[in-house]
Amino acid sequence: MNKLSFFSLTMSFLSLMAFWVIMSGFFDFIHLGLGVVTVAGVMYVNYQLKTHRFFDDDMDDLSEVRFGRTVYYVFWMVLQIVIAGFHVVRIIIRRKMPIHTTMITFRANLPSAHAKMILGNSISLTPGTLTIDIEGDLFTVHAIDDTSFAGIATDEMPRQVLKLFEKEERQVVEDLKIVTRTKSTN
């Protein structure tokens, strides 16, 4: 059981309050006061959930994230979503669909479970790849054609995720294997 820092509590209060203001749309004293009471109640109910450890390597505190990097990361991610959409469309509208599906597994050396969650979601949004399973630090990824897992193989995309948490650069992806299971036997 670890305690939440003041910074982390403030950030969750501010984001929940912003959500309340967007949803209600009133700025007078009564509505804002009711919002403060509601947000405090929500944070009290969810305190146990936020301090509970679901995995061994859970992120302890929000201040581990580098916020300046996050802005760059979000814009990079939007660009990747657009590229991914055009990539899939180009595959589907060809007469003879150029797909050659591959299953790859690799180990990712990342500091926390939250970093792995972000990496998995980023893999699902980048062109041609989809996270299928994460167990410990073993990722199983499905790629739709031969070239689409190049971003993982060259370690370019996982390093963007690592930069959100740590300053120095290092190799993230280790022992990448291509599991090409042949025709199903059952």
Next chain:
Amino acid sequence: MDSFFLYSAVVLTIIIAVPLVRVLNGPTLYDRLLATNAIATKTIVLIALIGFLFDSIDMFIDITLAYAILGFIGSLIIAKYVSSPKFEEK
């Protein structure tokens, strides 16, 4: 602009109906679930378009948010149930 929203809502309804083919004759259970998931996410946009068509988006947007959250949680729970060992495929 109103007629544009009307036409795009009609086109979107036809697009939403296309994955029903996969729901009816998908080879596996997972194909059917995937097609229903696709239908649910596109319905979010349809509700927003209908809100603009009726000029009362401030009312329909709340329905849209609630529908998005409910659809997401529903598909997650169905996926969890299907992958559990209690479930038997027929």
Next chain:
Amino acid sequence: MTEIQNIISILFVVMGIIFMLVGSIGIIRLPDFYSRTHSVSKSDTLGIIFVIVGLVIYEGLTQSSFKLLLVVLFIALANPIGTHALARAAYKRGLNPFYSDDEIDEEEHK
């Protein structure tokens, strides 16, 4: 000013609808389950984002447009997670993806 706003929003909505159409066709055309998840998680997400951004441009700066941006954020996070959960369920139950080209041909000739 409103003319330009309307034209940009129409462009966005039409592009999003084209993306969703291609995503729907992909669910029908692609040969196996894991490829279909690509069609749902990428093409559909981009289509929905385009349509709702177009609607935000038409609406302007009001409270409803902030709520629409919340919907965009939620869908960009939730749609890949939903398809990932389904793909994970199928993988855990042992659904094999097929790779060889002749099996694709078989399905086309049926």
